[in-house]
Amino acid sequence: MMDVQKNKHIMDKIDGHLRKTARRMVQFDTLDETLHYLIDSFHQQYACDYMSIIYLENDMLRLKANKGDAARFEADFPLNAKRCHPRLLLEPISSLFDVLDNKEQCPILTGLEEERFQTWFTIPIRLEEDSSLGFCVIGFRSFVPLVIGAEKLFEEYGKDIATSLQLAQQRENENKKIEGLAWLKENNYLGGSSIEQIVENIVERAGKGTNAKEAFVYLYDEHTNNLLLQPPSYGGTKPPRKIDMLDVYDLKPFFPYLEKSGASEMTIPLMVNLKLIGVLHVNEKLQGYFTNEDLELLQFLASHVSTLIENARLYMSEVDRQNRLQTYMQHQQELVKQTIDDEGFAGISNFLSDMINCSVVMLDRFLHLTSHKFKEHDEMRMEDVLDLIGREKKAILKAGQVEQWFTADGHLELGLWRVASGSDTLGYLGLLIPKSHMDIVLRMSLNHALNVCAVQFIKQKLVLDVREQVRDSFFNQLFVEKIQDRKKILEYTNLLNWNINEPHCIGLFSFEFDFKSNEEHNTNLLEEDAKKTWVWERIRDYMTRMYPGIIFTRKDGYYMVIVPKEIFAANEFWKRFYERVKKMVSSEEQHLSVHIGISQEANQIEDYYLCYKQAQKTLVILYSRFAEKGYMRFDELGSYTVLYHLGDPMVVPLFLKTYLNPLLEYGNGKNRDLFDTLRVYLQTNGNIKDAANLLFIHRSSLKYRLERIREIVGINIDHAEQRFNLMLAYKLYDLFNEES
Numbered sequence: 001m002m003d004v005q006k007n008k009h010i011m012d013k014i015d016g017h018l019r020k021t022a023r024r025m026v027q028f029d030t031l032d033e034t035l036h037y038l039i040d041s042f043h044q045q046y047a048c049d050y051m052s053i054i055y056l057e058n059d060m061l062r063l064k065a066n067k068g069d070a071a072r073f074e075a076d077f078p079l080n081a082k083r084c085h086p087r088l089l090l091e092p093i094s095s096l097f098d099v100l101d102n103k104e105q106c107p108i109l110t111g112l113e114e115e116r117f118q119t120w121f122t123i124p125i126r127l128e129e130d131s132s133l134g135f136c137v138i139g140f141r142s143f144v145p146l147v148i149g150a151e152k153l154f155e156e157y158g159k160d161i162a163t164s165l166q167l168a169q170q171r172e173n174e175n176k177k178i179e180g181l182a183w184l185k186e187n188n189y190l191g192g193s194s195i196e197q198i199v200e201n202i203v204e205r206a207g208k209g210t211n212a213k214e215a216f217v218y219l220y221d222e223h224t225n226n227l228l229l230q231p232p233s234y235g236g237t238k239p240p241r242k243i244d245m246l247d248v249y250d251l252k253p254f255f256p257y258l259e260k261s262g263a264s265e266m267t268i269p270l271m272v273n274l275k276l277i278g279v280l281h282v283n284e285k286l287q288g289y290f291t292n293e294d295l296e297l298l299q300f301l302a303s304h305v306s307t308l309i310e311n312a313r314l315y316m317s318e319v320d321r322q323n324r325l326q327t328y329m330q331h332q333q334e335l336v337k338q339t340i341d342d343e344g345f346a347g348i349s350n351f352l353s354d355m356i357n358c359s360v361v362m363l364d365r366f367l368h369l370t371s372h373k374f375k376e377h378d379e380m381r382m383e384d385v386l387d388l389i390g391r392e393k394k395a396i397l398k399a400g401q402v403e404q405w406f407t408a409d410g411h412l413e414l415g416l417w418r419v420a421s422g423s424d425t426l427g428y429l430g431l432l433i434p435k436s437h438m439d440i441v442l443r444m445s446l447n448h449a450l451n452v453c454a455v456q457f458i459k460q461k462l463v464l465d466v467r468e469q470v471r472d473s474f475f476n477q478l479f480v481e482k483i484q485d486r487k488k489i490l491e492y493t494n495l496l497n498w499n500i501n502e503p504h505c506i507g508l509f510s511f512e513f514d515f516k517s518n519e520e521h522n523t524n525l526l527e528e529d530a531k532k533t534w535v536w537e538r539i540r541d542y543m544t545r546m547y548p549g550i551i552f553t554r555k556d557g558y559y560m561v562i563v564p565k566e567i568f569a570a571n572e573f574w575k576r577f578y579e580r581v582k583k584m585v586s587s588e589e590q591h592l593s594v595h596i597g598i599s600q601e602a603n604q605i606e607d608y609y610l611c612y613k614q615a616q617k618t619l620v621i622l623y624s625r626f627a628e629k630g631y632m633r634f635d636e637l638g639s640y641t642v643l644y645h646l647g648d649p650m651v652v653p654l655f656l657k658t659y660l661n662p663l664l665e666y667g668n669g670k671n672r673d674l675f676d677t678l679r680v681y682l683q684t685n686g687n688i689k690d691a692a693n694l695l696f697i698h699r700s701s702l703k704y705r706l707e708r709i710r711e712i713v714g715i716n717i718d719h720a721e722q723r724f725n726l727m728l729a730y731k732l733y734d735l736f737n738e739e740s
Helices: 002-025 033-046 109-115 150-184 195-209 292-341 347-354 383-391 393-398 440-478 486-495 525-546 573-588 605-623 651-659 673-683 688-696 699-713 720-736
Strands: 050-059 062-067 117-124 130-140 213-223 228-232 242-245 265-272 275-285 359-365 369-373 403-408 412-421 426-430 505-512 550-554 558-563 592-601 629-634
Touching: 033 050, 033 062, 033 130, 109 130, 117 525, 195 213, 195 275, 195 292, 195 651, 213 292, 228 275, 228 369, 265 292, 265 486, 275 292, 347 359, 347 369, 347 426, 359 383, 359 605, 383 393, 383 403, 383 412, 383 486, 412 440, 412 605, 426 440, 440 550, 486 699, 505 525, 505 573, 505 605, 525 550, 525 573, 525 592, 558 605, 573 592, 573 629, 605 651, 651 720, 673 688, 673 699, 673 720
Parallel strands: 592 629
Antiparallel strands: 050 062, 050 130, 117 130, 213 228, 213 275, 228 242, 265 275, 359 369, 359 426, 403 412, 412 426, 505 558, 505 592, 550 558
16 A cells, blocks of 8 residues: 555656646746757756757657767667557567567667666657657666656656647747748848848858758759859858859759758749749758748748849849949940041950940951950850851842841850941941840940941041052043043152052943843842943952952943953963852842953053953953853954954054064064065965975075064964954955055
């Protein structure tokens, strides 16, 4: 009877202490305070050698609080809950009364035995709805008798502990939210806070609120498609400066614990109107792993701070835009000044490149490089840009858009703008810059730059027009039958840097449209002339670059080229020249054909008019009789120059000059033996014996004379066509020369 009363007294004492402890635990605001009070009060009352609270979080058992030494037992934590004995989370267990199956497979039970506790018991921490929060472990190094029936008291005590811990956790979360609200109130965006200030406060709040060692923010940059680290960071860490999001549409490859708890890191997206503006990341919790409560706190902070960051970004963007606009207005004045101080485009290209901070190319209307300025940081070289433009040349020239964009290597972008005056294209301005960077301020500045470039092109065109007028005046005085002012012509040639005393020959161009059907011929004469002029200017521009010594001009409706002997004397020059011209013409206008009539050499000023006439006659006969040849020299025409133009008083002198003058002028005109020898040879139809007899010379002497004649006239006197031309020349000489 005494033992029963004693046992009841002990049970009442235990029950009273447990209830008092449970009531006291409800008063604490944080989980740590509650856990430490629980351990301290129990340890003080029952003098146990060891006590710990094992907490269940995301299927993992973690050591949440402890008192006493049990290093071997604690070494197994954190531990997967599936590895422990299931009764530990469901009911009290003691070393004295309970016999457990398969206890050797539970690291917790084996750990308690290896610690050599003489007496130990566990108390499950369970809520009323039977969900488990973990369990308590109490151990004694010496033997301690346990009161039979106390397990019921401890089971109820475990429920009280669970309720207290849940309340403490709720209070702690509420306090964190209240602290977050207070922080938001203190750091409310008023238009003056910088992004750095906002980020500094949010990472500090996130780090302290979740007990994380590190916290930092990445902000999304739409221009580069990267997540860029926004300083400062919490914890003094140095995470990667940027994360490349190119062709990636999911954050999980970079942040595996995106809005997920139960790990040593956690990431929360920063969203504004369903648009990602960045991420908030915490790393390395000081104790344990990030919980659902940490997740809720970070989501709460992120939902409020996202708007603050975006507003700050918009505000800074607007300030930057205003500053840029003011700067660009100043730059526009400087840009206009460049057209006054610099006659070319080098100054404009350099200024634009520095102003926009990108590589710049200036091209003429034929897409030839005029000037450029390349930045060292650009991956694309000038050769690559010119190659890209060359591949797209036809599309660019035919397009009517002011703005065109091209991509190289899959990501490098080139913008090309047409510089125009009315409907006329003057040139092109190219920028090596991503299209996404073209905001309204930059476009305003670019429009002004295009106008400045147009002024510069027009200025250059006016200078060229003046030069062309001077050149036309010069050629009008040069290509006349009788030179009026030789001295003035020499002055002009000096201004044009042209050595007129060197041998030259003249080529006249003829462009003709060849339409196979009326449907194709849908242009009027003005449009046809405009196309011819366009093609001619392209030819002139290209050939001048290839052959700097060639002069291009126009006279009497003809397109003319004057070529020095050092150029046309090259092997097959005219063939190569014509093939290049023909290729350029066909690339511009498929229905347009080109013919070139070529004169003999002009060795002095007085010869140019004669050579002009030669080229003119050659072009007419070429087009009417030998159109398929494309080009022809006057030397190749023969008798056609006379037969087709008997009414032209210039034809006979030109013909005689070609075929007989070399013989007449041989020996300064004092010895006509070769002239007479050729006449007799032709009259005897090339018979050596008969010709020698008529000339009263030996046949070997005749053969020597004939070789000299071939060298002097430069033609094959035995060819039937050439012999006819020579016979006709002798007859014309007899007919028109008074001295014959």
